[in-house]
Amino acid sequence: MSPRTILHLDMNAFFASVEQQANPELRGRPIAVIGSGGRTVITTASYEARKLGVKTGMAVWEAKRCCPEITLVVGDNRKYTWTSSRIVEMMKEYTPLVEVFSIDEAFLDLTASLGIFGTPERVAYLLKARIRHTFGLLCSIGIAPNKLLAKLASDMHKPDGLTIIRPEDVSRVMEHLPVGELCGIGRKMERHLNLMSIYTCGELGRCDVTRLSKKFGIIGTRLKEMGQGLDNSPVAPLEAEDEVKSVGHSMTLRQDISRREDILKYLLQLCEMVGRRARRYGVSGRTVTLHIRFADFYSGAGRQETLKRAVNLSNDIYRAAVAILDTLELPQPVRQLGVKLSNLEYQGGQLPLFPDERKKHEMVCAMDEVNNRFGDFTVTFGSLLAAEEKGSRVISPAWRPEGIRNVQVL
């Protein structure tokens, strides 16, 4: 395989920076973006807040403890999705091979475009300058022969960094790099490797592959390659991406609940969110999963059930979810509920065959249409929730601005 030139772009403190741009009073100050619910965490902290110890995933009270003057902003995903889409459009001017990895990260395969734009550094500087001028936002860029190394490189200098790993640098960079720095090796995997006396990528790359395969199974080979800085995976633009395999929503409730009728209300809301997203993208699914987290945070219950036929009507999903609920023991009040539809089938807008089915389908589509125009839960089943519980605004960096993974509500 001939050498490739891959660029990874990572927006710095994306949600927080977008908010600071939208509101000049927030610039230069410690702020953090949080979710809208009663029980939420820090989604993104500005660099000013990070300096004081505020981190993603922290409870709000914890963030306030390290930084009493912090300004908390409830996230607005329309802003982030809009900005992200504009940045992706900009990136597509340099190559059609843009893989949107998350709302604030993307890979570009520049191999074929360097004839037009010159060096990859030049593309990086152009992108950085344009993103800064247009949106007032900073990003870190990594350039390397593959995605694994490009992502590693973009992480090396933050914020506003530009790091290049050339083919001749790879073995030097990997030699003393801790294995946990690689995307794909998390805390548990790192601990297992350390127990095998493998601490650095250099050691991982030299490790006997049978030893790795014995311990880690099918990914043993892949691990050794990662240690050597090898990665053949292509940059996959949206059209080339695998089909989405599941659609789900979950919510942590404002308060723990125990009464069945309360649980059912939230369950119906979740099934409506899942069903509507599935219908919007023309998928239905045969497997419905219900998951519950109990009041103690650590314990939970859940089950999945595969139906005879694929469904995407909220009521069908709801019926399956309730059937599962009725098989579960609930030893504690419920903190969090989740519903997922998987085993997906892509039907591409086919209408059901039988008249009564079709009528139901048409009614649901009409409801969806109203909700799409006027906001979630404008028209909905009678038993849905009071105004203050409407359409919990999901804030998650894992969104994509396009396609079914756009979880944007409203």
Added chain:
DNA sequence: TCTGGGGTCCTAGGACCC
């Protein structure tokens, strides 16, 4: 008022069929 929400992939074990 302690601890969010969206996904993917892999493993292991059981049921069932040929």
Added chain:
DNA sequence: TCTGGGGTCCTAGGACCC
């Protein structure tokens, strides 16, 4: 009397990512 093996589908749970 005892004991097969491959394949598929399904479920539960864990690790990892942003």
